[in-house]
Amino acid sequence: MTEMTEITFTLNGETVRRSVPVRKNLVDFLRQDMGLTGSHVGCEHGVCGACTLLVDRRAVRGCLMLAAQIDGLSVQTVEGLAQDEAVNDLLEAFVARNALQCGFCTPGMLATAVELLRNPRPMSRAEIREQISGNYCRCTGYEAIVDAIGTVLDTRLANMQADGEVA
Amino acid sequence: MKAPRFQYLRPDSVEEAVAMLAAHGDAAQILAGGQSLMPMLNMRVASPDVVIDINRLQALAGIAFVDGWCTVGALTRYADIMADGRIAQHLPLLAMALPYVAHSAIRNRGTIGGSLALADPAAEMPACALALGAEIELASQAGRRRVLAQDFFLGLYETARQAEEMLIAIHYPIVGPVQCGFYEIARRHGDFALAGAAVVRRPAPAGGLPEYRIAAFGLLDRPILATRTAEICANVQTAERMNDVLSAFEADICAAGDIQGDARTRLIWARTALQRALEQLAPSPL
Incomplete structure (x- = not known):
């Protein structure tokens, strides 16, 4: 069975706590688990930039981070930008x-x-x-x-x- | 595609990390910036049993200038190196090369230690480490050791790092004023280089010759130091001799290994890259 881990992070200004499979990447997690489908999945290897979002205010590839890695960090997606x-x-x-x-x-x-x-x-x-x-x-x-x-x-x-x- | 299954470990100290490496050896992969490992996982080119995420080891992030050395922690991200004014001043070659590394979102996350440990033959940072005479520091439960860059890159994704060792820092000697040149040929900006050259020139001391260190990358299974080319550069002072320099560069590259693909074309790219890198040295010595 896929290993799970607990994460607590800030998503568009709100604190979120979730259990995630360790192998799941950030953009899949946001789309599938958090229902935020604004970040798009293109190439899944960091080339196309469609999944780019802000982690701790820096633009990063959502497909090149594990969801497990955002524990303690702050994520802003296009849904958050729309309210900003x-x-x-x-x-x-x-x-x-x-x-x-x-x-x-x-x-x-x-x-x-x-x-x-x-x-x-x-x-x-x-x-x-x-x-x-x-x-x-x-x-x-x-x-x-x-x-x-x-x-x-x-x-x-x-x-x-x-x-x-x-x- | 999606990453395969793996066990995820997140050490809080270097000691913990090297203990994990000692326990898992070749079955483990270190996850630093993840800008190469994550695509390799997603494409299932890599399928380690264990992923050791070192992003909490903040002691490995940062730049220090001490006693004639610039030490860059392995976890220092490209964007942070680019933003450090001391790098532009003391290690201008890095400042010239970093804009060639992928794109801004990749540079926000990618780490210099990750690039050196992966040892992609077309990557910029390994070539710069060679040209700058850097030393690469490795840690394991047995202790720490420093390896010269020219002894570190052994082949395609192959380095002197042992399975139980972790790359923890890069030490660049600060040798006083230098002139640098860097150029690479790629299909698109940000892509891996098809051919590239990094040049460091120390001005001649009174009555002596200038000293050159020239690295070629993107051509063989590893970046190489073009030592014969460097010698000829040091002894040549006129523009008419550029052809001798470029011929020596070809010879250095061919002596170091077989070029894959269309060798003739790639050697022409290599000559072009070196010529453009040399032209950046100011005032132009050739």
Whole structure:
């Protein structure tokens, strides 16, 4: 029988305690056990980026962590981001710029973008592309996604400048 | 696919971890960042009986500069090494190579110790360890030992680490001002290298010659030090001699083993990678 382990962690701001099979990866656990199907399962070997989510505020692959490993850690999925006012501007920019078509890559793309925007610094389009290079999108050609992220980045930098946070 | 069944162990200390390794030996795999082991489990390329998750060993995470050495704990994640300004200052080769390692989400989780212990022949960190003359520290119940990088990488995913040993740190000598170059050819950015070169150049002392250390990777079953190439680089000062350097590089690679696949094409990639890495040395000595 598959070995089980107890985990206690924070999921989108709420403390959760569960028993999980040790061989189950994080994204399967979130989808199957927690009912959070926003994080998508693509390649299951870390290449496509569809399962990317935030663990302790860092973007990681949900298919390359065991659920057992999030014991004591904090997980934020796209369901959590949807409720997070701090990233409203990003979600709105994705809609305004048509930065998604089928939407399969979007939860992972957002997790990567949230991390990129956390400590805003001026970035060229090429740098933004490099930052999202681990997230595959087969619809948009990336242009609209770079537009959306770039728009939010510019706005946040301008706000910081207005607040005197940067020289 | 999904990972096969395994027993999951999570030590709270290095002592506990090496005791587990002593008990399980070859049947155990250490889980560090998991950015290679997890795909191997998911694809069932690896099916260890026991997985030893060392992510709670925070003593193995971090960077320290002591007595002319930079020690990077095995559990230090790529993103944390990239964010450390002291690395860019004292080990610029690592700072140049790290952006080539996969993508940001992988670098947030992947560890330098994991890369060295796995010894993928196309990976960046083993080649940098060679070029920088690093020493790799291993721990077991019998004690600790340090192995020179050039004695550590033995073959395809094969290292000098014994089954009961755990890689705990990488020690880089800090040798004063150096110039570095790093270049790799890959199908897409972030993919494993088809050919790559890492170069470290110590400026010439008064009346002496500069010292080069050049590593080639992605070509053979392991990264190699191109020693003849390094000698020629040290003695050559003009751009016209670049061809001699590149020919020596080919010879160094061919002497070290058989290139799999289309050898001619890969040697051309290797020459290109070395030339571009050398061109990054400033001021350009060649």
